[in-house]
Amino acid sequence: MKPIQVGLLGIGTVGSGVFNVLQRNQEEIRRRAGRGIEISMVADLDAARAKTVVGDTAQVVSDARAIIANPDIDIVVELIGGYGIAKALVLEAIAAGKHVVTANKALLAVHGTEIFAAASAKGVMVAFEAAVAGGIPIIKALREGLTANRIQWIAGIINGTTNFILSEMRDKGLDFDVVLKEAQRLGYAEADPTFDIEGVDAAHKATIMSAIAFGIPVQFDKAYVEGITKLGAADIRYAEQLGYRIKLLGIAKRRQVAGAASGQVDGVELRVHPTLVPAKRLIANVEGAMNAVVVQGDAVGTTLYYGKGAGSEPTASAVIADLVDIARLASADPEHRVPHLAFQSHTLDQAMGTLPVLPMSEVVTSYYLRLRVADEAGVLAKVTGLLATAGISIDAVLQREADEVGGEGSTQTDLIILTHDTREGTMNDAIAQMQALPTVLGPITRIRKEELN
Amino acid sequence: MKPIQVGLLGIGTVGSGVFNVLQRNQEEIRRRAGRGIEISMVADLDAARAKTVVGDTAQVVSDARAIIANPDIDIVVELIGGYGIAKALVLEAIAAGKHVVTANKALLAVHGTEIFAAASAKGVMVAFEAAVAGGIPIIKALREGLTANRIQWIAGIINGTTNFILSEMRDKGLDFDVVLKEAQRLGYAEADPTFDIEGVDAAHKATIMSAIAFGIPVQFDKAYVEGITKLGAADIRYAEQLGYRIKLLGIAKRRQVAGAASGQVDGVELRVHPTLVPAKRLIANVEGAMNAVVVQGDAVGTTLYYGKGAGSEPTASAVIADLVDIARLASADPEHRVPHLAFQSHTLDQAMGTLPVLPMSEVVTSYYLRLRVADEAGVLAKVTGLLATAGISIDAVLQREADEVGGEGSTQTDLIILTHDTREGTMNDAIAQMQALPTVLGPITRIRKEELN
Numbered sequence: 001m002k003p004i005q006v007g008l009l010g011i012g013t014v015g016s017g018v019f020n021v022l023q024r025n026q027e028e029i030r031r032r033a034g035r036g037i038e039i040s041m042v043a044d045l046d047a048a049r050a051k052t053v054v055g056d057t058a059q060v061v062s063d064a065r066a067i068i069a070n071p072d073i074d075i076v077v078e079l080i081g082g083y084g085i086a087k088a089l090v091l092e093a094i095a096a097g098k099h100v101v102t103a104n105k106a107l108l109a110v111h112g113t114e115i116f117a118a119a120s121a122k123g124v125m126v127a128f129e130a131a132v133a134g135g136i137p138i139i140k141a142l143r144e145g146l147t148a149n150r151i152q153w154i155a156g157i158i159n160g161t162t163n164f165i166l167s168e169m170r171d172k173g174l175d176f177d178v179v180l181k182e183a184q185r186l187g188y189a190e191a192d193p194t195f196d197i198e199g200v201d202a203a204h205k206a207t208i209m210s211a212i213a214f215g216i217p218v219q220f221d222k223a224y225v226e227g228i229t230k231l232g233a234a235d236i237r238y239a240e241q242l243g244y245r246i247k248l249l250g251i252a253k254r255r256q257v258a259g260a261a262s263g264q265v266d267g268v269e270l271r272v273h274p275t276l277v278p279a280k281r282l283i284a285n286v287e288g289a290m291n292a293v294v295v296q297g298d299a300v301g302t303t304l305y306y307g308k309g310a311g312s313e314p315t316a317s318a319v320i321a322d323l324v325d326i327a328r329l330a331s332a333d334p335e336h337r338v339p340h341l342a343f344q345s346h347t348l349d350q351a352m353g354t355l356p357v358l359p360m361s362e363v364v365t366s367y368y369l370r371l372r373v374a375d376e377a378g379v380l381a382k383v384t385g386l387l388a389t390a391g392i393s394i395d396a397v398l399q400r401e402a403d404e405v406g407g408e409g410s411t412q413t414d415l416i417i418l419t420h421d422t423r424e425g426t427m428n429d430a431i432a433q434m435q436a437l438p439t440v441l442g443p444i445t446r447i448r449k450e451e452l453n
Numbered sequence: 454m455k456p457i458q459v460g461l462l463g464i465g466t467v468g469s470g471v472f473n474v475l476q477r478n479q480e481e482i483r484r485r486a487g488r489g490i491e492i493s494m495v496a497d498l499d500a501a502r503a504k505t506v507v508g509d510t511a512q513v514v515s516d517a518r519a520i521i522a523n524p525d526i527d528i529v530v531e532l533i534g535g536y537g538i539a540k541a542l543v544l545e546a547i548a549a550g551k552h553v554v555t556a557n558k559a560l561l562a563v564h565g566t567e568i569f570a571a572a573s574a575k576g577v578m579v580a581f582e583a584a585v586a587g588g589i590p591i592i593k594a595l596r597e598g599l600t601a602n603r604i605q606w607i608a609g610i611i612n613g614t615t616n617f618i619l620s621e622m623r624d625k626g627l628d629f630d631v632v633l634k635e636a637q638r639l640g641y642a643e644a645d646p647t648f649d650i651e652g653v654d655a656a657h658k659a660t661i662m663s664a665i666a667f668g669i670p671v672q673f674d675k676a677y678v679e680g681i682t683k684l685g686a687a688d689i690r691y692a693e694q695l696g697y698r699i700k701l702l703g704i705a706k707r708r709q710v711a712g713a714a715s716g717q718v719d720g721v722e723l724r725v726h727p728t729l730v731p732a733k734r735l736i737a738n739v740e741g742a743m744n745a746v747v748v749q750g751d752a753v754g755t756t757l758y759y760g761k762g763a764g765s766e767p768t769a770s771a772v773i774a775d776l777v778d779i780a781r782l783a784s785a786d787p788e789h790r791v792p793h794l795a796f797q798s799h800t801l802d803q804a805m806g807t808l809p810v811l812p813m814s815e816v817v818t819s820y821y822l823r824l825r826v827a828d829e830a831g832v833l834a835k836v837t838g839l840l841a842t843a844g845i846s847i848d849a850v851l852q853r854e855a856d857e858v859g860g861e862g863s864t865q866t867d868l869i870i871l872t873h874d875t876r877e878g879t880m881n882d883a884i885a886q887m888q889a890l891p892t893v894l895g896p897i898t899r900i901r902k903e904e905l906n
């Protein structure tokens with residue numbers, strides 16, 4: 001059978017990786033795929049750079065549409081990124097009857113519904129293993145490996161930049177700003193790190209996973225997104241003393257109706273925020289720029305997937321796995337091929353009706369609270385009294401000596417409270433009331449906590 | 454489309470799990486698979502027990518061949534186990550044109566080549582996710598998720614019984630025999646635990662993974678198999694002091710030719726034995742009956758897969774994932790469907806010629822040695838002198854005070870040596886020479902060590 005012909009849109013870091021790995025491992029990949037996989041065209045605005053990568057093995061063009069228009073191209077790989085031209089090109093490639101492979105999480109998290117519908121209508125595949133957690137085959141695990149399960153929740157370290165920063169902050173006791181600069185110097189953070197440190201990138205990925213896990217459409221606009229920029233070294237230290245680590249988690253959770261029959265749910269939680277995780281959990285020990293995703297299914301229990309979430313060849317590993325999948329399965333009846341989002345697309349609407357993404361105020365989780373308080377009698381009683389009135393039950397309290405916190409002679413101290421599960425809306429009200437107490441001297445820090453068991 | 458019809462051969466622990474999960478999650482599974490999946494026949498010698506599980510939903514028969522002979526059955530699920538009748542029934546089901554799903558690692562590790570060849574000839578699928586690491590979708594990860602990679606090595610905790618025993622030995626400082634009895638009482642070890650504690654079960658699974666990772670046939674008879682029955686609490690303690698944990702690992706490694714051009718290999722190491730692993734590795738922190746597999750690929754780097762390796766519903770999760778795969782992909786051209794062992798079957802012979810499984814004496818690894826020695830001057834010099842003469846280089850030495858080991862007034866002590874990489878044959882010779890020294894007072898303990906980085 002003749003080799004499958006691939007056109008790359010964009011040959012930067014990931015594109016070069018795809019080209020190099022396909023070249024280096026072509027023999028094994030051909031043995032696995034049942035046919036060769038050849039990059040025969042590459043589109044890049046920087047044609048000179050593209051030529052240094054591919055040499056004479058592929059035709060280099062500056063116009064991506066020349067690839068889409070070429071009837072010999074079977075698969076278009078979109079590695080441009082963003083929502084703009086990338087969206088147009090992906091839709092045009094689909095319209096031209098090409099299978100599409102993309103690493104573009106932003107595009108899928110926002111426009112996935114439109115893109116997958118177009119692909120289904122045309123009978124082509126859109127594969128996107130590289131869009132979530134780089135080289136870890138987590139999309140495949142969710143979409144195919146765990147199909148027996150009612151997925152209960154997913155919690156993942158799905159942004160390497162922020163995990164690197166948090167690891168360094170904990171290891172070295174440094175503050176966020178200092179470590180961010182170091183991460184930028186080492187290439188772990190971009191010059192404009194906003195998407196990473198504000199949690200947007202993780203939210204894109206969590207959105208995609210939520211759709212595959214629960215059979216709902218991608219709904220990035222409903223995700224709650226909170227980054228790590230306000231985390232202080234003190235919170236990381238206090239968390240450690242209480243047996244926890246702080247990780248930026250992307251969480252998608254099926255919310256059980258309280259007191260209802262088993263399995264009845266009223267919605268999906270979709271949120272990204274710094275999270276206290278028990279230090280003994282494997283995911284709490286994922287360090288540096290590594291990624292890991294924990295998936296809890298009702299039959300399988302807890303599973304975890306770990307690996308590199310970014311980088312040229314790890315991401316290429318995922319892109320090429322998609323190419324091999326397409327080479328293997330292109331001949332399957334499109335109606336019964338693996339659905340893009342794990343569930344057959346005609347069942348998505350029905351699911352959307354029953355499983356809305358819940359507003360953050362309806363989320364139920366436990367909390368870490370840090371209050372800077374006056375070091376005087378009765379403060380703890382007042383604070384805990386307010387929480388009791390709000391119906392919030394306390395799991396643990398850590399009160400520091402004033403001298404430890406503010407230096408000798410200090411009249412301020414930190415009061416740390418861990419709560420049991422509480423509705424976020426209830427917690428918001430309680431925090432507002434505590435904040436109004438005259439003995440609470442600074443803004444209250446609130447970090448959510450997940451036991452992940 | 455009409456539901457796919459499944460016949461179960463055997464409805465014990467795993468079979469009941471398959472039935473229950475398919476019932477409970479039928480709506481989600483149907484949405485994922487694109488059609489219903491129904492167990493319409495069950496064969497079990499204990500028909501009464503089978504009826505208590507399936508009620509009136511499926512026909513219960515005592516003769517498995519009645520299922521194979523039924524033209525309405527699309528998929529036969531073999532959950533009998535062992536090499537005997539299970540092999541005959543699997544081959545008969547294939548001959549009858551049924552797809553087969555099996556959790557039978559022993560059967561596949563020994564007779565896989567024959568079974569897969571029969572299935573390929575008939576154009577049916579044999580799926581076996583449940584055969585390795587229970588609910589963890591590791592077969593799918595290796596066969597489909599990591600197809601871009603030249604897999605360098607796999608190292609897995611793939612037997613829950615032995616990991617439970619090792620975890621308890623470490624936690625509580627107890628000896629093997631004591632913990633084994635406890636594990637039997639708790640149901641983590643069988644009444645006859647031989648297959649688990651002697652490493653045979655892990656070797657079956659490692660054999661299957663080696664075939665998928667390297668494109669070689671299953672060759673269980675060439676695997677080196679060593680269990681945990683000779684491990685002492687002292688070795689676990691000494692390992693801990695040196696920064697290591699002891700795990701029973703199944704290892705499959707592509708062996709690089711020393712000094713040869715990149716990628717040139719001379720064979721595959723396939724071995725199961727207790728192994729020192731650095732305590733800081735995630736896999737060293739996999740406790741109790743949990744499983745985890747680390748896979749190192751040249752593009753993706755290190756990845757890890759963690760979850761429950763046994764039990765009714767975790768194993769059922771894997772069996773049902775296979776059923777969904779078949780429901781989705783049955784319509785694909787058999788020539789270009791996912792190959793059973795990841796590589797197209799006609800390329801296996803060619804690979805066997807170039808990648809033999811190496812004899813254990815050719816394996817290269819590092820070692821932990823414990824010598825019970827006379828507490829007198831010059832012993833260390835003699836031992837290290839012998840190692841130096843053999844060309845074995847030493848990484849670390851730990852010598853205990855005699856009193857710590859043998860009690861006050863003792864004239865014996867333990868000498869612990871960690872070596873750098875050495876050929877096993879060289880180490881065998883060196884151990885024989887050290888054993889002959891008059892100051893070496895008991896049998897030398899040798900445990901292999903892997904850095905897994």
